[in-house]
Amino acid sequence: MESSSPQPQLHSFHAGISGAWRIDTIAPVVGDGLKLAARLAMIVGNQPAPAGTLWTLSGTTSNTRYATHTEVETLRRTQANLGRPEATRAALIPIRKSPAWWGLAQDERRAIFEEQSRHTAIGLEYLPAIARRLIHSRDHGGEFDFLTWFEYAPEHAAAFEDLVGRLRASREWTFVEREVDIRLSR
Ligand code: HEM
Numbered sequence: 575m576e577s578s579s580p581q582p583q584l585h586s587f588h589a590g591i592s593g594a595w596r597i598d599t600i601a602p603v604v605g606d607g608l609k610l611a612a613r614l615a616m617i618v619g620n621q622p623a624p625a626g627t628l629w630t631l632s633g634t635t636s637n638t639r640y641a642t643h644t645e646v647e648t649l650r651r652t653q654a655n656l657g658r659p660e661a662t663r664a665a666l667i668p669i670r671k672s673p674a675w676w677g678l679a680q681d682e683r684r685a686i687f688e689e690q691s692r693h694t695a696i697g698l699e700y701l702p703a704i705a706r707r708l709i710h711s712r713d714h715g716g717e718f719d720f721l722t723w724f725e726y727a728p729e730h731a732a733a734f735e736d737l738v739g740r741l742r743a744s745r746e747w748t749f750v751e752r753e754v755d756i757r758l759s760r
Pocket of ligand 1 (some may be wrong): 637638641667693694696698700701741
């Protein structure tokens with residue numbers, strides 16, 4: 575399912591002692607990190623946190639903000655679903671953008687996001703190897719604005735590093751004031 579799903583769905587990431595994913599590393603990229611835990615449960619819908627939860631990040635899927643009709647169509651055609659059996663690696667990358675970003679008008683944000691940073695164009699190069707889901711958490715009052723989730727097979731791990739490196743070098747990322755990079759496997 576894609577981030578443009580019309581029905582917002584609650585997503586909770588519970589780090590603790592249970593869940594399908596083993597947490598391999600938690601690395602702060604900008605700002606404070608998050609406490610290390612053994613496992614991560616990704617829960618869609620309204621369910622209680624598992625016993626032993628150390629921290630929880632939650633938000634919802636939402637409508638698209640920046641993607642054009644052509645981009646949405648290309649994404650729909652190209653993307654893979656989450657949960658592929660061969661996709662045994664994952665990344666959870668929570669991100670908060672600065673007040674300067676949120677102070678911009680929608681058209682200014684789109685120009686930085688795509689015309690200047692080529693976020694979607696770059697990302698599309700890595701589909702369908704990398705499956706993705708974008709969770710919005712800004713309106714939930716959490717510590718992050720976005721929870722980004724990716725799944726891929728071990729043979730695409732180097733491509734994923736290349737992708738995050740290119741995005742982090744973009745103008746869009748100069749507005750990122752907190753980012754944590756959590757890598758997982760199953
Ligand atoms: C796998 C390839 C990727 C593709 C195809 C892709 C595509 C997109 C698209 C189309 C949007 C905009 C959705 C909208 O219109 O609202 C978006 C938003 C976003 N993506 Fe990516 N992306 C990719 C990888 C990544 C990675 C690796 C990261 C993090 C390191 C990331 C972080 C974000 C964030 C934080 C947003 C929200 C930006 C905002 O609304 O200000 N994306 N992505």
